[in-house]
Amino acid sequence: MTNVIEARGISKDYGTGASQVLALHAVNLAVERGAFVAIMGPSGCGKSTLLNLLAGLDRPTAGEVWLDGERIDELSEADLARLRRRKVGFVFQSFNLIPTLSAGENVELPLRLAGRRRRDARRTADRLLADLGIENRRNTAPAVLSGGEQQRVALARALANAPDIVFADEPTGNLDSVAAREVLGLLRSVRERGQTLLVVTHDARVAAAADRVVTLRDGQVSTETTLGAVRQVAQLLEVGQRS
């Protein structure tokens, strides 16, 4: 099994001298192709920092980051941007939708940047929005959309180029339980399509959908848990009866 994401002893600190803060300390992580991995941990444990480093949005102070067989922490900004466009989809906690573009145009943007024709990009965007049940919002500005709708547009944009690797930072943060369940369904479908998925979350329900849950504490990997195939009702009742 090949690792599509790999962190080799990466550290990250902010500031200098006495005010230096160590956000991550010598973290190793390997994610095989097609896996769904969740990163959990208390606020300030370094989980968003780790995600940003792995996605090439930030550079480590020490260590190496490899994406799909390529070392990315030493790439130039231009090469990094190209690689991200080609292979990576990113769902930000704050959605980061472009306010002057409609929902549909936001989804089309990565496709246009990748050189797809306008009509082709539009067709793909429409299909993604329909998959997410928000096709009627295509011409709406992000500011008018609900939190759940914005999150779905952000997800559609991240998936537009069918990236090999999808990163998501708190994809259900600030969503009500109904919207959170929809987003969770989408994340499952990303995995089913064979894309690799790395999610930072404090939502145990999202983590439980992953194949592997990595817990960070104080900038270090504290535990790694591999989850198994779903157990059926009869088994659950047997487990429940003991307690």
Next chain:
Amino acid sequence: MRELFLTLLTGRSAYGYELRQTLEREFGDLLPTLNAGQIYTTLARLERDGLVVGQDVPEDTRGKRVYMLTDAGRAELSEWIENPVPGTRLKDEFFMKLVLVAGAGLAEPRRLLDGQRREYLQSLRDLDNLLETRAKSAAAELLVEGAILHLKADLEWLDLIEQRIPEVPSP
């Protein structure tokens, strides 16, 4: 189980198997399977305590009894209805295991916590799958949602325990 049976016998008499059918209709297979033995033991105890009265049905050659509520049964049921179900959950098998096993030096607390966290996450995965994949009654769906909320609280509790226990030096 006693009170559930008293509830189901209000206003009508019933055979034991009818009680089981009603419970299965409400909760589907989310209720632990009740075998005939459990049902008839419960009914026999209720009868012994004077809360129900059983009657042989002459034309029933299998010797089945039909049960109905007594005044004492009605009184016990009213009391159960009037009082909320206890809310404290101080009994917890994992916590007792952690305190006693770790205290005796039989296992490292971290290993117990990690194992338990995995079990809760796996259960969360199983229950979420149950919600996504199976048609069920509204009551069954709420039951599962409740179990999910309890599991989320249990996971938070494990985090709290982990923060509070002193670091155990590794061997």
